[in-house]
Amino acid sequence: MTKAVLGVIGGSGVYDLPGLEDVREERIDSPWGAPSDALRIGRIGETPVVFLPRHGRGHRLSPSGINYRANIDALKRAGVTDLVALSACGSFRQELYPGLFVLVDQFVDRTHGRASSFFGDGCVAHVSMAHPVGPALQARILAAAEAEEIAVRKNGTYVCMEGPQFSSYAESLTYKSLGYDVIGMTNMPEAKLAREAEITYATIAMVTDFDCWHPEHDAVEVSAVIAVARANAAKAARLVSRLARDFPAEHEPCPARSDRALEGAIITPPEHRDPALMAKLDAVAGRVL
Ligand SMILES: CSC[C@H]1O[C@H](OP(=O)(O)O)[C@H](O)[C@@H]1O
Numbered sequence: 001m002t003k004a005v006l007g008v009i010g011g012s013g014v015y016d017l018p019g020l021e022d023v024r025e026e027r028i029d030s031p032w033g034a035p036s037d038a039l040r041i042g043r044i045g046e047t048p049v050v051f052l053p054r055h056g057r058g059h060r061l062s063p064s065g066i067n068y069r070a071n072i073d074a075l076k077r078a079g080v081t082d083l084v085a086l087s088a089c090g091s092f093r094q095e096l097y098p099g100l101f102v103l104v105d106q107f108v109d110r111t112h113g114r115a116s117s118f119f120g121d122g123c124v125a126h127v128s129m130a131h132p133v134g135p136a137l138q139a140r141i142l143a144a145a146e147a148e149e150i151a152v153r154k155n156g157t158y159v160c161m162e163g164p165q166f167s168s169y170a171e172s173l174t175y176k177s178l179g180y181d182v183i184g185m186t187n188m189p190e191a192k193l194a195r196e197a198e199i200t201y202a203t204i205a206m207v208t209d210f211d212c213w214h215p216e217h218d219a220v221e222v223s224a225v226i227a228v229a230r231a232n233a234a235k236a237a238r239l240v241s242r243l244a245r246d247f248p249a250e251h252e253p254c255p256a257r258s259d260r261a262l263e264g265a266i267i268t269p270p271e272h273r274d275p276a277l278m279a280k281l282d283a284v285a286g287r288v289l
């Protein structure tokens with residue numbers, strides 16, 4: 001049996017988690033560098049919960065500057081089994097309006113130059129990203145949103161751009177024509193790294209704007225995004241509280257096998273593995289090494 005520990009990553013406008021009780025702060029030393037901030041470790045109801053603001057308190061870190069590996073490694077060291085990513089996003093669909101929460105189930109990675117794997121020369125691994133979101137975790141998020149009467153849609157594709165600039169009109173039209181639903185700058189490589197660390201991942205994409213394709217909306221502006229994100233934050237806290245209060249004590253096996261992602265994924269035989277890299281993998285891959 002694995003004890004369930006719920007992790008929550010806060011995005012733009014979400015730098016704290018109201019409702020978290022018995023909180024202690026822990027700065028985790030990661031071999032991958034510095035996480036975005038100290039972890040806030042506590043509980044909601046009986047469920048252990050660990051909170052990390054993705055951009056750091058004060059929103060110091062840009063999407064390209066976030067050390068995603070250190071963040072996921074630190075959450076793994078804190079025992080997180082199930083991770084909820086809160087993210088502001090733009091929308092490519094009229095029916096996905098600002099204020100709505102979208103439980104995306106697919107990602108398209110258009111980032112470049114970000115460290116996107118714990119593995120590499122000295123220990124090569126290939127995990128599946130066919131189904132990047134944990135269906136059971138997502139179902140629990142949906143149930144929590146419905147119980148809290150929070151407007152939510154299930155399914156959708158989140159395209160992750162590098163940023164920090166927002167898309168051009170031509171890019172926005174292209175993503176829309178490709179059938180993508182929402183856009184942000186952070187869920188990749190976060191979701192890939194969570195998968196490598198065998199942490200079940202699910203995103204709550206909180207729509208803040210219509211990007212720039214929409215004929216009746218001007219270019220995206222940070223002030224408008226943050227105004228909606230702050231309004232979304234209170235709803236997100238309610239949703240997370242409900243989710244945590246109803247969470248099972250034992251981690252539920254993930255139908256997408258996210259919690260067993262490394263089984264059969266490491267291709268480098270033990271005698272060819274680099275000891276320095278192996279030492280850094282102690283937390284994320286310790287179960288299979
Ligand atoms: C402040 S608008 C752009 C910013 O908001 C989103 O961040 P997050 O996913 O952490 O909520 C987006 O990805 C950009 O980083």
Ligand SMILES: Nc1ncnc2[nH]cnc12
Pocket residue numbers: 088089090091161166167183184185208209210211212220225
């Ligand atoms: N339109 C947009 N594009 C990229 N990231 C975003 N985050 C919030 N709105 C966004």
